[in-house]
Amino acid sequence: MHTATEERLIRPAKNIYGSLRLPGDKSISHRYGMLAAFAEGTSRFTNFSTGADCASTLACMSALGAQVNRREDGTVEVTGVAGKVNQPSSELDCGNSGSTMRMISGLLSAQQGEFTLIGDESLSRRPMKRIQLPLESMGARLTLTEGHAPIHIHGSQLKAIDYTPPVPSAQVKTCVLLAGLQTPGTTTVRESIRTRDHSELALRAFGANVERSVDSVSITGPQTLKAIEAAVPGDISSAAFFLCAAALFPGSQLLLDSLGLNPTRATLLDVLTSLGVQVAVLNLEDKHSELVGTVQITAPPEGLGSTSVTGSLAAQLIDELPVLATIAPYTRGGIRIRDAKELRVKESDRIALVVQNLRAMGAEVTEHEDGMDVPGGQQLHGATIDSGGDHRIAMAFSVAALRATGDSLIRGSESAAISFPEFFDLLDFIAER
Ligand code: S3P
Numbered sequence: 479m480h481t482a483t484e485e486r487l488i489r490p491a492k493n494i495y496g497s498l499r500l501p502g503d504k505s506i507s508h509r510y511g512m513l514a515a516f517a518e519g520t521s522r523f524t525n526f527s528t529g530a531d532c533a534s535t536l537a538c539m540s541a542l543g544a545q546v547n548r549r550e551d552g553t554v555e556v557t558g559v560a561g562k563v564n565q566p567s568s569e570l571d572c573g574n575s576g577s578t579m580r581m582i583s584g585l586l587s588a589q590q591g592e593f594t595l596i597g598d599e600s601l602s603r604r605p606m607k608r609i610q611l612p613l614e615s616m617g618a619r620l621t622l623t624e625g626h627a628p629i630h631i632h633g634s635q636l637k638a639i640d641y642t643p644p645v646p647s648a649q650v651k652t653c654v655l656l657a658g659l660q661t662p663g664t665t666t667v668r669e670s671i672r673t674r675d676h677s678e679l680a681l682r683a684f685g686a687n688v689e690r691s692v693d694s695v696s697i698t699g700p701q702t703l704k705a706i707e708a709a710v711p712g713d714i715s716s717a718a719f720f721l722c723a724a725a726l727f728p729g730s731q732l733l734l735d736s737l738g739l740n741p742t743r744a745t746l747l748d749v750l751t752s753l754g755v756q757v758a759v760l761n762l763e764d765k766h767s768e769l770v771g772t773v774q775i776t777a778p779p780e781g782l783g784s785t786s787v788t789g790s791l792a793a794q795l796i797d798e799l800p801v802l803a804t805i806a807p808y809t810r811g812g813i814r815i816r817d818a819k820e821l822r823v824k825e826s827d828r829i830a831l832v833v834q835n836l837r838a839m840g841a842e843v844t845e846h847e848d849g850m851d852v853p854g855g856q857q858l859h860g861a862t863i864d865s866g867g868d869h870r871i872a873m874a875f876s877v878a879a880l881r882a883t884g885d886s887l888i889r890g891s892e893s894a895a896i897s898f899p900e901f902f903d904l905l906d907f908i909a910e911r
Contacts, residue, residue: 486891488879496908502710515544519705534573584653587618638663711738754778784811804878806852815849860884
């Protein structure tokens with residue numbers, strides 16, 4: 479069981495007002511950090527994610543021989559191993575980070591050496607067969623512990639494959655591509671539902687040749703990577719909490735600048751639009767093929783409408799579903815979520831925890847194996863929230879608490895630092911009380 483260490487009191491707010499620039503995107507920071515550590519030369523990143531997950535990636539890559547330096551001005555400097563990692567002296571600790579564990583496994587399977595990857599209690603429960611299957615069909619030698627971490631990898635020369643993951647997953651896709659990067663021949667990953675494409679874009683930014691079609695991505699190895707300099711776009715999955723908070727208050731004003739708006743990540747903006755929120759996107763720029771821009775939203779005076787998130791939408795919105803579910807009671811028509819079974823194998827069983835905590839706040843909600851129905855027109859009351867040590871649950875219920883009657887207590891609030899250490903300070907900054 480996770481033991482919650484910190485509790486945070488959240489008082490209701492009257493409005494949301496402010497202008498923010500958010501720390502760098504977690505998914506992009508993982509990839510930039512990992513590729514820089516594997517590349518030749520010294521890369522420099524501004525606005526690198528401040529979350530503990532990306533620190534886990536950097537610590538693992540440092541144990542593998544990369545030189546990592548966080549300068550006083552916040553710039554992260556990474557000098558890479560030029561394609562050949564060192565044998566680490568101990569286990570590689572991925573902390574709470576599934577992205578770190580799954581992506582590094584692909585990278586290391588094609589290296590020489592013995593590697594053991596471990597994680598915290600939550601990560602040690604998460605499914606790892608999804609990377610073992612494709613890597614073993616490439617000839618990799620890796621053993622899991624009853625389908626989970628610890629993962630032991632005996633690195634070896636691999637062979638290229640053509641693979642279609644049974645469950646859409648950017649982490650699995652990246653794992654296979656990072657193995658393919660080092661493997662003679664063309665490795666292809668096919669996907670029926672398009673997952674976030676940061677790896678494809680980052681690999682190209684580091685000089686690799688990656689081919690894409692509508693539903694596949696291919697890499698022909700072996701290829702080498704060259705250092706880059708980049709500003710990491712603001713994290714739209716972190717922004718989701720503030721965007722949803724602002725959507726709850728007619729008359730709110732929220733402007734987020736330098737926000738990552740990669741189309742494979744920006745689905746929340748469409749969903750907010752379908753709920754009646756006005757979304758303006760300004761100053762669009764392209765940074766290493768990642769779209770970056772300013773987002774300004776205006777909540778509808780008559781309140782939020784209703785929406786349904788199913789099929790490919792659910793997959794693309796997977797990290798934003800908890801917060802969307804927590805604002806659903808305050809809509810007029812409710813929110814229906816289906817095809818989101820993957821939520822059950824994230825940092826926690828996010829369907830069970832969202833349902834449990836919504837009920838603690840007095841909401842009516844119907845749980846389904848792959849989602850939930852949250853009727854609208856409900857006024858919630860403050861409650862004690864069990865975050866389950868899951869950062870997105872802690873932050874999502876802090877948002878629900880802003881519109882509740884009475885105060886709420888978020889147990890395990892320290893987990894926000896996994897992706898967004900600044901969350902509570904920034905929430906206090908934009909919440910008018
Ligand atoms: C991520 C992919 C998603 C997402 C996770 C980050 C990534 O997971 O939920 O937070 O950076 O590739 P899956 O690949 O398991 O869908």
